Amino acid sequence: MSSSPSTSDEEERNGGKAHFALRDLDLEVRRGSLVAVVGRVGSGKSTLLSSILGEVSRTSGRASVAAGISVGYAPQQAWIRNLTLRDNVLFGKAFSEERYTSVLSACSLKSDLEMLVAGDRTEIGENGINLSGGQKQRVSLARAVYSEADLYLLDDPLSAVDAHVGAHIFHHVIGSARDKAETGTDSAQGLAAR
Numbered sequence: 001m002s003s004s005p006s007t008s009d010e011e012e013r014n015g016g017k018a019h020f021a022l023r024d025l026d027l028e029v030r031r032g033s034l035v036a037v038v039g040r041v042g043s044g045k046s047t048l049l050s051s052i053l054g055e056v057s058r059t060s061g062r063a064s065v066a067a068g069i070s071v072g073y074a075p076q077q078a079w080i081r082n083l084t085l086r087d088n089v090l091f092g093k094a095f096s097e098e099r100y101t102s103v104l105s106a107c108s109l110k111s112d113l114e115m116l117v118a119g120d121r122t123e124i125g126e127n128g129i130n131l132s133g134g135q136k137q138r139v140s141l142a143r144a145v146y147s148e149a150d151l152y153l154l155d156d157p158l159s160a161v162d163a164h165v166g167a168h169i170f171h172h173v174i175g176s177a178r179d180k181a182e183t184g185t186d187s188a189q190g191l192a193a194r
């Protein structure tokens with residue numbers, strides 16, 4: 001993949017302003033695989049994930065996600081709604097205690113819950129308790145993981161967490177997807193941008 005400001009003819013069409021575009025990209029993510037996208041700042045990693053989500057206009061070539069594939073997305077900029085922590089993770093999905101507990105553990109959120117006055121029933125977001133950047137990122141990641149999607153798009157999911165927490169999440173969330181892929185016990189795909 002390469003990325004660059006657009007060429008001068010495109011510049012002309014846009015009143016002298018260069019557009020950013022993803023170029024020379026040939027990517028196929030197969031079911032059961034884990035793909036890491038690595039590149040320098042501003043090279044287009046987030047744009048690539050946005051394009052998979054259908055949020056970027058395509059000017060040429062082909063791009064598609066297989067029909068019926070559900071997507072779990074943890075954006076680079078984690079966001080939290082004015083809801084309880086639990087509802088921020090469930091996000092409308094049915095509560096499964098086993099799954100919920102294992103997702104909180106994988107996302108290293110259990111010790112945070114112990115510090116919150118009402119545990120996972122604590123209101124978070126603008127009107128509630130203000131979480132740290134790392135906590136927000138882990139709640140946002142937990143939401144994506146809880147959604148049990150076919151394809152997970154994780155945009156720089158470890159950027160705001162400490163090294164040891166990052167190692168835990170890498171092992172239990174990202175690495176776990178890879179292990180499942182290797183043993184073929186799960187059909188999930190992962191795509192992580194860093």
Ligand SMILES: Nc1ncnc2c1ncn2[C@@H]1O[C@H](COP(=O)(O)OP(=O)(O)OP(=O)(O)O)[C@@H](O)[C@H]1O
Nearest residue numbers: 020039040041042043044045046047048076156194
């Ligand atoms: N909403 C937008 N509108 C216009 N240009 C954008 C928008 N978002 C990003 N860009 C531009 O697109 C280019 C790629 O940005 P992108 O966020 O995809 O890079 P990145 O590889 O994810 O960077 P980082 O490592 O900082 O996360 C940059 O030049 C950026 O300024």
Ligand SMILES: [Mg+2]
Nearest residue numbers: 045046047076
């Ligand atoms: Mg980015």
